[in-house]
Amino acid sequence: MAKRTVTVIGSGRAAVSPDVVRLDLRVGHDAGDVAAALSGASEGITKVGAVVRDHDVADADIRTLDAGVNQRWDNTGTAIGFTAQQRLAVTVRRLESVGEILEAAASAVGNALLVDQVRLDVSDRSEGLRRARDAAFADARDKAEQYAALSGSQLGAVLGVAEAGAVAPVAYKAMAASRDLAGGMPVEGGDLDLGATVTVTWELR
Structure with missing residues (x-):
């Protein structure tokens, strides 16, 4: 039986109390050919990386996520050039500096900067x-x-x-042109919920 x-x-x-902020930053560049588009995006993301390091973010907390290039078309379907993008993942361990970093990055590259994600997290879960x-x-x-x-x-x-x-902490996502970040983005820690199901x-x- x-x-x-x-x-x-x-x-x-x-x-849990968050002690880091995960940033997903992206820089795009439009150009007439692939090489120029890639070069422009690379130059922009290098500037963003320099800004991040100027705010005491360690090299170990900066990581390239991906890079790519796509052809651009106008509304008639005619090819008019290329757009290259590069993404950078940044872990910020001083929460109060997040707004400063975003503002400085926006100043460095203008509207080429896009913020794909700002996520509170804990370094050790x-x-x-x-x-x-x-x-x-x-x-x-x-x-x-x-x-x-x-x-x-x-x-x-x-x-x-x-x-x-x-269950990971809920992410706060943002897509914004750099001009919208001119006043910085204050981040309040609060508490996060970690979950498990068994x-x-x-x-x-």
């Missing part, structure tokens, strides 16, 4: 995720005990545990 079991899904969250998993397992056990009682049983041994994946199977006795 097969074992009687109960399988439930539990979820849990843990509040391990403790927060541990607390979220604890809460998720406790939630699963609470549900399982209720189902066991409803079926006139008691929980036995845990037969299986599977994590469905951690599926647990218990034997019923």
Whole structure:
């Protein structure tokens, strides 16, 4: 006779204090040929990198995400040139400098700067995720005990545990021309929620 079991899904969250901001910065450049477009985008992203380093961001916290070039067309379908773009991921560990960095980058490259993402995060999620998993397992056990009682049983041994994946902090996304960043972008830390979901199977006795 097969074992009687109960399988439930539990979820849990843990509040953490953000200590970094993840920036996704992009520079675009239009030109009549591919080489000039790439050269212009490269020059622009180099200026942005210099600005970031001037604000005490370490080289280890600056990473090129990607680069590309596409042909441009007018509204009649005629090819009129090329647009090259390069993206830079920046981790800012001094939250109060985010606005200063964005303002300085906008001043350096003008409307060639686009801000694809400004995201509060924590540099080390391990403790927060541990607390979220604890809460998720406790939630699963609470549900399982209720189902066991409803079926006139008691929980036995845990037969299986599977994590469905951690929930990352919600990102704040922005797409803005550099002129809109002239006043900077103050960032308030507040709290973030990290989450975890777990599926647990218990034997019923």
